[in-house]
Amino acid sequence: MKILDTLKGRFEQALDGLIDNPAAYSARIAQARDPRFGDYQANIAMPLAKTLGKNPVDIANSIVQRLQIDDLCESVDVAGPGFINLKLRSQFLASSLSQAAGNDRLGVSAVRNPQTYVVDYSAPNVAKPMHVGHIRSTVIGDSLCKILRFLGHRVISDNHLGDWGTQFGMVIYGYKHFVDRSAYERAPVAELSRLYRLVQQIIGYQAAVSQIDKTREQLRLAIRRMQELIAKADAGDKKAAKEVKAADRNVAAVRESLEEIERKIANIEGDSSLHAAAHGHPVLDQRAQLETAKLHSGDPENLALWNQFLPWCIEEIETVYRRLGIKFDLQLGESFYHPMLGDLVQRLLSSGLAQQSEGATCIFLEGYDAPMIIRKQDGAFLYATSDLATIEYRLKQYSPDVILYVVDHRQSEHFAKLFAAAAALGYHHVTLKHVSFGTVLGPDGKPFKTRSGTVIGLEYLLDEAVQRAYQVVCHPERLQKANLRMTNEEQHAVAEAVGLGAIKYADLCHNRTSDYEFDIEQMVQLDGNTSAYIQYSFARASSILRNSGVDLGSPNVDSLSMELVNTAERDLALYLLQFEDVLHQCLEDYLPSVLVAYLYGIAKQYAVFFDQCPVLKADNEHLMLSRLRICDATCKTLQKGLELLGIATVPRM
């Protein structure tokens, strides 16, 4: 049900002949911000005051006069400086909801002009363990795909794996020199990620050793500068005080990085075998890079190792996807594009778009100081190169109208350059969009890590959430109180749905562009704005439907007119009917959080309805059936909405 479109249409008719571009102004109809003003409001008259040279209230009145909307609205009022407030007829809401409830798409129609979307999301680097940072891309991308598909678009989801990058050089080097054979045979992925971390740690250590003297000197200089400023500063001199403050911050920053360096060194030097390894393998970063270069140039040994490692790594991440219920149409990693890169760079060079600079092959773009480097001095290609090749491949294979990149905000400059380069290559007929998102922060407001600085594995977090959900949801006391006799199996299924839902919901409920604090304690708390609250609303409503014993699909019930006598049920009905509008709104800026806010609103409104409107104990049978159908519509909307977020529902909890 597209309420907004319907209202806009009526206003456009009324505005036709009055102004030149009715569509531009009908867009100024929105849900009322305050229910006291009605259901919808049209803020059309005020901006027209200048162009028409009239008083906005008069304009509003003349619009209202021309408006033919009596069949939909019980009142149309002009208020304040020229707002037009609309209140829908309850009869209209009742018949619309009745129609939507009996429809398996909840009255949501497919778009008239479906588009083809390629959605690039998740894209972890395999051979590195997945962590909380991978959640956002995966969950947001998956939800966007589902919403797009539900609205009738053609969607190709693609997991652009990092399966060819520098990390493989590290793993290969690690495997050649540090592998624990029996550990590798027992659990290959665990051993490979140990090797990756080991190599990374040593590289970090070596960098730290080479930096420590310089950093100490920096700290001395910073301190001296601060002392000089303090000595020089006159009391009351604001500018000087500011400089002292800045110098002080600088000292703190340098001190912090020095401590980081010292920590890295202490970690290695405190362990004799690590220390020996670090000294037995100097300039490890270069050695690892060499392994990467050998892999890329087709060295048989490294290629064989890569072929050996990759299936393990993919199996590992697919375990996570299976658990999260996520499927991709394509999983074409960077390695897939590698054969195309040489030719691509050649074409870019011969067309003059790219040129050699400081030994590298670069594309210089207007508005950017630094070029986009597509081939390094040592001949290696970069992700900019494979991203360009990926665009070409996708255009050729799928002719998409839109390609979405669900990737964190730190890469926005990369994408700006990439899109500019694609435009320079003449790819104008596709919309390239970076759907960026913020960082997942820990309780300290810094990127989510353990106290020792290591990242926390994603699987561990999923287990943790499920386990906490189990403790709360399946608490024996609670189950007894709610008279829920569940088998062990059902209890675990509920905990899984609630725990995983909690993690996805916590992510999706924030505006994707914001950073947010990952607080597992809070997200599995079952009060407030959490998935469990919504899942619980669904279970409560389902319970009523079950207990009623009524077959809502039977023709006599299905065609029954609804009654919206109580404001609680009228408000709920209005909410439910906005589903389609909300989904379209989600896609305007690719914001799943809009859908989340909507579902939370339904759940809260349902709670009010539940409190105030007895269903099975309603005054008469007709009212009971009417309310049952409202429960049914609520269930279906919550379920579908959660499904579009990738969150499961359970019939009882």
Next chain:
RNA sequence: GGGGUCAUAGCUCAGUUGGAUAGAGCAACGGAUUUCUAAUCCGUCGGUCGGGGGUUCAAGUCCCUCUGGCCCUGCCA
């Protein structure tokens, strides 16, 4: 140095192309109630929307500036 982004209640966050008296959850406090699943509902408390200037009939929202945070900035992704 250059560029990007953010700053809203004690805490975590919303805030639709600028719209009417800035919202929610948590926390705190007070009520309802033996419930069709109380994991509920209602109420109270809590904000010079970082500071200053500007545009506008109207600014949390747009522009300028200052302060502070985070991110990026030629060979990682």
